Structures are given as structure tokens and as C-alpha cells.
């Protein structure tokens with residue numbers, strides 16, 4: 001099985017924004033979640049791995065392919081679903097997939113039918129294979145995007161923020177499709193939605209300001225916070241005091257307009273706090289908070 005290796009990858013845009021700052025990571029086959037807020041550098045990293053843009057420095061390899069030196073070799077085994085993709089003609093999914101398979105050089109109609117049927121089935125589009133892709137809903141279009149990239153039998157699949165804008169049922173269907181294909185491939189899912197990673201990924205990293213903050217299995221990252229996440233219900237007027245006094249990592253409103261705050265602390269911060277089971281969102285917010293503190297001290 002192949003490993004994707006990135007070593008000291010950096011990219012600064014011409015306007016001075018450092019989108020990737022010395023990123024090194026190893027990614028094994030399975031579902032990998034790349035989590036980060038807007039502007040963290042996720043798309044830049046995805047496009048760099050997909051050979052769509054050059055880093056200023058760094059090494060990238062997939063198995064024995066040197067990605068920067070042999071872009072074509074990488075492209076042959078890559079399936080990339082960008083954040084935004086084009087407008088489709090008014091052709092049925094089945095016809096379009098046949099067309100794409102033909103473009104990829106699958107000459108025999110029988111062979112084409114086989115891979116098209118497989119792609120439609122795994123993405124749950126068999127029932128709507130005769131419908132025009134132009135008329136598909138957002139979620140169906142996303143699944144069609146996956147069907148299309150599966151025609152290549154890719155080893156490395158990159159999906160950039162695929163669930164943004166999908167309704168909950170469509171999102172669920174889309175994640176199930178990724179789960180099915182994740183067992184045999186390296187699938188990198190870039191997202192700012194913690195639940196996407198929680199539901200799906202066996203490995204993950206958090207990117208912020210171009211830096212990798214945390215690379216752990218989600219279960220290990222959660223385990224590391226056991227006994228360190230504290231909850232308190234407060235009145236909203238008391239928020240400022242608590243933010244100043246304690247390491248508040250997140251907050252949310254209750255129906256009665258009180259607030260639940262979550263605090264990261266090795267010990268009970270004060271009376272009124274209860275220790276609670278950590279969640280992946282705590283891992284995410286703790287990492288971002290520590291980075292913020294680190295940057296303000298630097």
C-alpha cells in the first residue's frame with residue numbers, strides 16, 4: 001500500500017499571504033480528514049498535492065512517485081473533486097460517464113459499461129442514471145463528481161469541502177459514498193465541518209494559518225483530552241468575566257438564552273464546573289486556541 005508523504009512544503013502567494021508554512025505529514029490509505037477554518041490553506045494544500053500548483057519549496061511523494069518531478073504519473077492515479085466544478089451539459093449521467101470513460105481511452109463498450117455501472121452503483125446514482133446531470137440537486141452533482149473520478153480507478157482521492165451547502169440527508173448520502181471508497185484508497189477530505197471528520201475519518205490533521213497543528217487519529221486526540229474539558233452553564237452577562245478568567249474554547253446558547261461554556265483545564269477551574277466527555281470539536285477548538293495563544297506570545 002502506498003503512503004503520501006509531504007516534507008517541509010511551503011507556499012507564499014505574491015500578495016505576501018503565507019498559505020502553507022513548512023507542512024510535513026505522512027498519510028496512509030484510509031479516510032483522512034484535513035480540518036481547518038476558512039483561509040487555513042486547505043485548498044492550497046489540496047491543489048498542491050493534485051499538481052495544480054507548485055509550492056515554493058518542499059518534497060511530495062506518493063509511494064515511489066516524486067510528485068513535483070513527475071506530475072503525469074501522479075495525475076494517472078489521482079481523483080480530484082475541486083471545491084467548485086463546472087457546469088454540465090444536458091446529458092444523462094450514464095451518457096456522460098460513457099463519454100468520460102471514452103476520453104480516458106476505454107475503447108470497448110463492454111468494459112465501459114462495467115466501469116460506468118460500478119461508478120453509478122457505488123455513488124448511489126443507478127436509479128437516476130437516465131436523468132440529466134444538469135438537473136441534479138447539489139448532493140447528486142457531488143456524487144456524480146465522485147462517480148466521474150472513480151472511472152480512473154484512482155489510488156489517491158482528494159475532495160475539497162464537498163459537503164458545504166448540502167442538506168443533511170444529501171450530506172449523509174455523500175459521506176456514505178466516501179466511506180465505501182475509503183477502505184481501498186487514500187481519501188483526503190478537506191473540510192471546516194468537524195462532524196464530517198468525526199463520522200468518517202480514521203486519521204486527521206488540523207491546519208490553521210498554513211501550519212499543521214495536530215495530526216492524530218480522532219479517537220486518540222479525543223482520549224488525550226479526557227478529564228480536561230469542563231462545562232458550565234452561565235448567564236450571558238457573565239461571559240466576558242469567564243472569557244477573561246478561564247480558558248474558554250467554545251460556547252453555545254441554550255433555549256433559555258443561558259450559555260454553555262466549555263473550558264480546557266488540567267484541573268477543575270472553579271466551583272460550578274463539571275468535567276464532561278471530550279468531543280472532536282473540543283480537539284479542534286483547543287488546537288486553534290493554543291495556536292492563537294502561541295501566535296500572540298510570539
Ligand SMILES: Nc1ncnc2c1ncn2[C@@H]1O[C@H](COP(=O)(O)OP(=O)(O)OP(=O)(O)O)[C@@H](O)[C@H]1O
Nearest residue numbers: 013015017019036037038039040041042043044045
Ligand atoms: N491565488 C491566490 N493569491 C493570493 N492569495 C491567495 C490565493 N489563493 C488563496 N489565497 C490566500 O491564501 C490563504 C489560504 O487560502 P486557501 O483557499 O488555501 O484556504 P482554505 O483553507 O481552503 O479556505 P476556504 O475554506 O476559505 O477555501 C487565504 O488567506 C487566501 O486568501
